[in-house]
Amino acid sequence: MSIKVTSITKIYKTQKALNNVSFTADKGQIIGFLGPNGAGKSTMMKILTGFIKPNKGEVFVNEIDVLKNPLEAQKRIGYLPEHNPLYEDLYVREYLQFKAAIFKVDKNQIENCIDKVGLKTEAHKKIHQLSKGYQQRVGLAAAILHNPSVLILDEPTTGLDPNQLVAIRDLIKELGKEKTVLFSTHIMQEVEAVCDSVIIIKKGEILVDKKLTALKNNKQQVIKVVFNILVDDTLIQKIPNLLSAENLENNTWKLSFKTDKDMRSQIFDFAQENKFKILELAAESKNLEGLFRELTSK
Numbered sequence: 001m002s003i004k005v006t007s008i009t010k011i012y013k014t015q016k017a018l019n020n021v022s023f024t025a026d027k028g029q030i031i032g033f034l035g036p037n038g039a040g041k042s043t044m045m046k047i048l049t050g051f052i053k054p055n056k057g058e059v060f061v062n063e064i065d066v067l068k069n070p071l072e073a074q075k076r077i078g079y080l081p082e083h084n085p086l087y088e089d090l091y092v093r094e095y096l097q098f099k100a101a102i103f104k105v106d107k108n109q110i111e112n113c114i115d116k117v118g119l120k121t122e123a124h125k126k127i128h129q130l131s132k133g134y135q136q137r138v139g140l141a142a143a144i145l146h147n148p149s150v151l152i153l154d155e156p157t158t159g160l161d162p163n164q165l166v167a168i169r170d171l172i173k174e175l176g177k178e179k180t181v182l183f184s185t186h187i188m189q190e191v192e193a194v195c196d197s198v199i200i201i202k203k204g205e206i207l208v209d210k211k212l213t214a215l216k217n218n219k220q221q222v223i224k225v226v227f228n229i230l231v232d233d234t235l236i237q238k239i240p241n242l243l244s245a246e247n248l249e250n251n252t253w254k255l256s257f258k259t260d261k262d263m264r265s266q267i268f269d270f271a272q273e274n275k276f277k278i279l280e281l282a283a284e285s286k287n288l289e290g291l292f293r294e295l296t297s298k
């Protein structure tokens with residue numbers, strides 16, 4: 001287990017930021033930590049990285065107790081804090097050398113990390129001269145300098161333009177091939193694009209903790225299909241896994257299924273077997289964003 005969080009509660013004076021939060025992350029997973037502003041994401045990450053203490057609960061990273069042994073744990077953790085604080089007057093290499101000295105990391109690692117995050121063409125510049133996307137890469141390079149096996153990234157894509165966003169997501173995926181990554185975001189599509197699993201948090205409590213595939217399959221499939229002829233209800237009922245069928249008009253049916261299978265190809269087979277044609281076939285998207293909104297509204 002790369003990350004194990006048990007019954008964490010954090011109260012800032014009177015504000016309860018986390019309420020009895022528990023979750024785990026397996027080695028090599030990329031986990032999206034998804035929640036609206038103020039949900040408690042940054043608080044959880046600061047506790048995971050040993051920067052603040054909870055009121056209650058336990059946190060382990062690679063079996064090391066973060067609360068009892070924060071320095072040992074931090075050797076295994078790369079952390080990109082929210083807003084990525086950098087010394088902007090420094091040159092990229094200068095900044096990374098400074099970080100390497102703090103981490104007591106071999107300076108040879110610097111070029112390796114610059115390479116890994118795709119920073120080579122910009123590495124001779126001062127940090128303030130870089131675009132937000134490249135500044136993010138500097139933060140990521142600094143986070144992986146000591147070759148940690150767990151990466152904690154607090155909203156690494158917030159404030160990026162669409163192209164930078166895609167590039168940084170790709171980079172997170174790449175880093176996720178050899179590390180366990182927990183990254184926070186308030187964008188559902190991001191989770192779909194990058195993660196293996198998702199933890200949805202709201203008002204300091206975990207609402208969903210699931211593999212993405214399981215979450216997608218959770219939802220029933222609704223498919224609208226237009227045949228070239230009128231198809232009789234008794235025949236429609238022969239389509240496997242059918243939950244309900246509604247004849248919207250003439251040749252148009254709205255079909256609901258509850259199954260892991262993609263029913264579009266089955267409907268296609270059904271039409272072919274019965275010798276009629278499909279003019280239109282539209283699956284209502286398995287929309288995680290809708291689910292997220294549903295779960296976090298009110």
Ligand code: ADP
Binds near residue numbers: 016040041
């Ligand atoms: P998120 O990162 O999901 O936006 P945070 O962890 O930053 O959420 O905050 C969770 C809650 O705790 C919010 O209500 C926030 O206002 C509160 N909070 C965060 N940091 C502090 C602090 N240092 N003192 C008091 N309240 C805080």
Ligand code: MG
Binds near residue numbers: 041042043082
């Ligand atoms: Mg935050």
